[in-house]
Amino acid sequence: MKDPLLFTPGPLTTSATVKAAMQHDVGSRDTDFIELVAGIRAELLRIAGVSREQGYEAVLMQGSGTFGLESVISSVIPPEGRFVVLANGAYGERMAAIAERLGISTRLARWPENESPDPASVQHLIEEEPAATHVAIVRCETTTGILNPIDEITHIVKAAGREFIVDAMSSFGGVPIDLNKLEIDYVISSPNKCLESVPGFSFVLARRAVLETTKDCARSVSLDLFAQWEGLERNGQFRFTPPTHALLAFARALEELREEGGVSARAARYRANHEALRTGMRELGFAEYLPEERQSNIITAFRYPDDPNFQFEDFYQHLRARGFVIYPGKLSRANCFRIGTIGRMNEQNVRDLVAAIGRYARLKPSYVSATI
Ligand SMILES: Cc1ncc(COP(=O)(O)O)c(C=O)c1O
Structure with a gap:
């Protein structure tokens, strides 16, 4: 039976070649596989306009996109931290819900679903929140498809000395993001959206200088972002079973992105x-x-x-x-x-x-x- 065409925000229609790339069994400790994972990590940084030499790291995390978000929120905000979420849809609300469930002091600042957080009110909000350590926004709020303009907001958040988290789940690979110009601390996305691969893991692009400060801060073992990074650095491997087939597909999908231009x-x-x-x-x-x-x-x-x-x-x-x-x-x-x-x-x-x-x-x- 022919597959339907998926006019969805993911999982979405993938190429026959991406699907075919999964027709292999690979050992998770195999050198070829370890090299494939290293190549994926480097390529993700390249797509975002940066490299390891420029102080960025790509960390892959098992699970869907939400697991990547939960990994960041649960791993990088210290016990005495405060989290401000700029929300104009369900995915902003979800970040706040994750933080609240974890007992993190959180302020959920809401905008109407057909409006974006505007720089002037974000500036005001940040001034009102001297204790806030981390601020988050969704790049493309998939609830409506609204594209939140993050350039100015990034400058406001960074000028105030706060760490900035961007949920780029549905936009990464389809909307340019240049981490060289925007000093975002954590960008979270997933393979099964604009990168046109299959579900199975998420990824986090992080500024190494901030990631390094998060050792032993995680509230979860499996979602510990620092430990996951440390594991990948130590021997190129995931700490727990990697989604091998999804990674094979992803490597092919990244090649296809390059081939497309x-x-x-x-x-x-x-x-x-x-x-x-x-x-x-x-x-x-x-x-x-x-x-x-x-x-x-x-x-x-x-x-x-x-x-x-x-x-x-x-x-x-x-x-x-x-x-x-x-x-x-x-x-x-x-x-x-x-x-x-x-x-x-x-x-x-x-x-x-x-x-x-x-x-x-x-x-x-x-x-x-x-x-x-
Ligand atoms: C902006 C955004 N954030 C988070 C998610 C959650 O991702 P997942 O369903 O893979 O957990 C989605 C899913 O569509 C999304 O569009």
Whole structure:
């Protein structure tokens, strides 16, 4: 059976060659495998514009993206630390929830889901929070697809001498990030989003000078970021069973990113995907949740049609039966569904999805108000 196309924020559609790379069994202590892991770590830093020589480290952590976030939050904020989360969606809320569960003193600063934290209020907030040691934000808040502008905020946080944590889960590899210019202390992401690989682990890019101060600070054994880094440094190995097949796939996915022309070329493909989606959906009478200037090319939230009979599940199943998987909404107030435009897909795939949505709207004409 043919795999459906995944218009989701991940796991997403991967290339046949990335999937094929997993057709091998490798020993986790094998020299070739250790070299593969070292190559992946170096490549991740390169994508972010830095290197080990420039004082950055890439640490791989088993588990999904949330495990990477929990690893950082539970490992780097000291017992007397205070954590400020700048949130405008579910993933910002999740970082605060992790910290609260761990008993970390936390302030959750909320913005509306269709607005980004703005530099002036962040400046004010930081001044109000002299005890805050760590500040966090989500780069692309996948709840809506909003792209939070982090440049100025990074400068504000760093000028105030606080450590800065960025959840770049759904943006890394698809939205440029230059750690040379932005002195972010911890960036967390995952292979199964814009890097177009399969799930199984997450990764953290960390400034070595701050990472080195976190020894024995972790509240968890398995998620101890410093110990994981130390282990990888000591013998190139994971402390506990590594996701070998996912790492083989990831090494191939990173090669494919290079072959495509790097992050800027990938970003251009995603932009074209997003534009094809926006144009087609508008023609069908659907409206985006976000204003255009805040919208990323990663995922787009569309409002439900103005019809009480619209049922997402029916809509979803109709598309699923035709080989397209879309994503439900996650907004706290507005009724939306989401369509991702990342993964191994192009404009034509997006147009095919829009055509299938158009056929659904013709089938159930009251669901979409526009003339189709
Ligand atoms: C911005 C962001 N943060 C965190 C996560 C959580 O990642 P995972 O579902 O891999 O745990 C996601 C997942 O979509 C995300 O988009």
